[in-house]
Amino acid sequence: MRVRKKHWANPLLNAHPEIVIHNPQERVGQWCSNLSLRNLHVEIGGGKGDYWIEMARKFPEDCWVTVEKDSSVAAFALRKMLESPQPNMFLINGDAKDLNLWFDHQEIDVIHLNFSDPWPKKAHHKRRLTHQSFLQNYQKLLKNDGEIQMKTDNMDLFEFSCQIFSQNNWICMDISVDYRRNSHPEDAISEYEQRFIDLKQPIYRCVWRKRNESK
Numbered sequence: 712m713r714v715r716k717k718h719w720a721n722p723l724l725n726a727h728p729e730i731v732i733h734n735p736q737e738r739v740g741q742w743c744s745n746l747s748l749r750n751l752h753v754e755i756g757g758g759k760g761d762y763w764i765e766m767a768r769k770f771p772e773d774c775w776v777t778v779e780k781d782s783s784v785a786a787f788a789l790r791k792m793l794e795s796p797q798p799n800m801f802l803i804n805g806d807a808k809d810l811n812l813w814f815d816h817q818e819i820d821v822i823h824l825n826f827s828d829p830w831p832k833k834a835h836h837k838r839r840l841t842h843q844s845f846l847q848n849y850q851k852l853l854k855n856d857g858e859i860q861m862k863t864d865n866m867d868l869f870e871f872s873c874q875i876f877s878q879n880n881w882i883c884m885d886i887s888v889d890y891r892r893n894s895h896p897e898d899a900i901s902e903y904e905q906r907f908i909d910l911k912q913p914i915y916r917c918v919w920r921k922r923n924e925s926k
């Protein structure tokens with residue numbers, strides 16, 4: 712998601728340290744514990760926040776962290792979230808390549824990847840959020856039986872990702888090539904997802920479970 716740089720973005724992000732966690736490395740292992748929240752969900756590349764906000768409302772007993780590298784986009788998410796803030800929501804304005812600095816080994820229950828940038832050129836595939844290098848981190852940070860839930864409109868990215876998961880011995884829990892054909896009130900619609908629904912394009916979705924480390 713590209714937006715013009717907003718002059719108000721950094722001041723707004725800095726004004727809310729209770730939500731925008733500027734030193735996420737200080738929270739390692741403690742994301743849920745302070746508030747007695749149940750499961751830890753981390754959305755990577757959260758964009759303008761629709762999914763994060765809606766899911767945190769649907770599941771208030773869980774902790775919802777969104778990671779967005781673009782500060783202007785992150786500020787849009789924060790601004791929307793501040794209309795009805797909830798204590799179970801946190802935002803990291805940073806790059807997911809640093810995920811392993813912010814979360815403990817086996818701390819995360821679910822990682823959400825919604826409409827990640829497809830990076831169509833082969834030379835750029837290593838930037839895909841389901842590239843092997845990211846997957847290795849996810850593997851470490853997810854709990855045993857932890858899951859990755861991925862949605863996309865992009866068949867090439869979907870195939871690439873499913874291949875990587877399967878080659879790395881992850882367990883496929885669910886797969887759909889037209890997810891919104893049926894109603895899924897338990898799962899929020901992201902901004903990008905709504906665009907593709909409006910265009911009547913199918914939504915691809917898969918859920919992959921990490922194989923337990925002790926087995």
Ligand SMILES: C[S@@+](CC[C@H](N)C(=O)[O-])C[C@H]1O[C@@H](n2cnc3c(N)ncnc32)[C@H](O)[C@@H]1O
Nearest residue numbers: 712756757758779780806807825826901902903
């Ligand atoms: C295509 S948008 C999708 C936004 C949102 N998830 C949705 O479904 O509407 C992808 C977003 O991921 C962010 N992003 C891409 N790579 C990232 C990374 N390595 N770490 C954090 N955010 C990233 C981009 O800045 C962009 O806002």
